[in-house]
Amino acid sequence: MNLFKRMIGVFILLSLVLTVAGCGSTSQSSSNESSGDASDFPKKPITLIVPSSAGGGTDSTARALASATEEHLGQSIGVVNKPGGSGAVGMTEGANAKPDGYTVSMVFVELTMLDHLGLSPLSYEEFKPIGLVNLDPAALTVPADAPYDTVEEFVAYAKKHPGKVKVGNAGTGSIWHIAAESLEKNADIELNHIPFEGAAPAVTALVGGHVDAVTVSPAEVKSQLEAGNVKTLAVMSDDRSDIVPDVPTFKEEGFDMNTIATWRGLTVPKDTPDEVVKVLEDAFMKGAEEKEFMDFMKSNGLGVSLKSSSEFKEFMKENDTFFGGMIKELDLNG
Known part of the structure; x- marks a missing residue:
């Protein structure tokens, strides 16, 4: 009986040792995974x-x-x-x-x-x-025949006609809507925000004379700009856009606006x-x-x-x- 008890005791001891060793191995494995050993990363697609x-x-x-x-x-x-x-x-x-x-x-x-x-x-x-x-920053774009050629002239016109200048955007709450709202706040003017189902229909409305301006990206007005149907007055970023390198930033025009893009x-x-x-x-x-x-x-x-x-x-x-x-x-x- 004593021999049997000793054998059981040895078995339990060995089980505990193996369990602890196994936990240690698992912990080490988990540690190696979480440590992010990137020496062979990536090993698959x-x-x-x-x-x-x-x-x-x-x-x-x-x-x-x-x-x-x-x-x-x-x-x-x-x-x-x-x-x-x-x-x-x-x-x-x-x-x-x-x-x-x-x-x-x-x-x-x-x-x-x-x-x-x-x-x-x-x-x-x-x-x-x-x-x-x-x-791709927001850009203020207007019809080619609009009575303003600079942001300063646009703002002056908007102040003389509060709430009358219609600005198209890509939908209420969209990035381009917020761009127009930011311009309105920064320039202390009142604009009439017109939502569309995306930037493309807003640009189409601009070319068709249904809105007076849009605040979408230069990429989205690129084809109309090249066709001579519109003109971009300024971009809302720290640096000029490579798409319209001749167009100044709002900051260059004296408006301290955040980059909105x-x-x-x-x-x-x-x-x-x-x-x-x-x-x-x-x-x-x-x-x-x-x-x-x-x-x-x-x-x-x-x-x-x-x-x-x-x-x-x-x-x-x-x-x-x-x-x-x-x-x-x-x-x-x-």
Whole structure:
């Protein structure tokens, strides 16, 4: 009996030792996973979630960038479209993906607006940024025969005709609506905001004489500008747009306005290891600097604006604060 008890005791002791060793091994394994050892990352293809339909500007930018980045990453990059909810559907899926670096999400300006608009609880804080690749600022564009050729003249005209100048936008609460509201506030004028189902119909209305101005991106008026049907007075950014390099910024014209633009960048889930993010940042930023990507963006009227992971993080934070305040002021909260 004593021998039996001793055998049982030895068995229990061995079981405990093996259990502790197993836990230690598991802990070590988990530790190694969470530490983000990127020495052999990536070992398989990357999935790039695009929160919009195929064929649009975001989709086109993502596919061109993926193609230019694959050689720098050493793996293929598959683009998957997940449209819906002003981008909320795809971006939410990206935020909830496994934080191992193998699922990357393209995000855009609405990420810093959705929560404030009451459309989704998703915010930029659910992501860890890789980098910004595109920015298209709002631009004040008017008919070619409009009685003003500068922002100063436009503002003077608006002050003489309060509430009479009709400005088309891409829908109430859209980035281009907020751009017009920002101009109105900064210049201390009263405008008549006319919503449309997107920028394209707003531009069509401008050319048809149904509105007096639009505050969409230079890319969206490019063809009409080249046809001589419209003229762009200024852009809402710190630097001039490559699409309309001869057009001054609002700041050059004496208006201290924030940059208001649609933009696109790359992110991963917030718990992704920093070492993995660094690998992705290096590869995608090199891809964005490739001639094929630059040429594609230029030929399609899309602006290239590159910001590192840390710069993009600060940029999103600034956008979130700015749009949060603006949306509250406009009483557009959900």
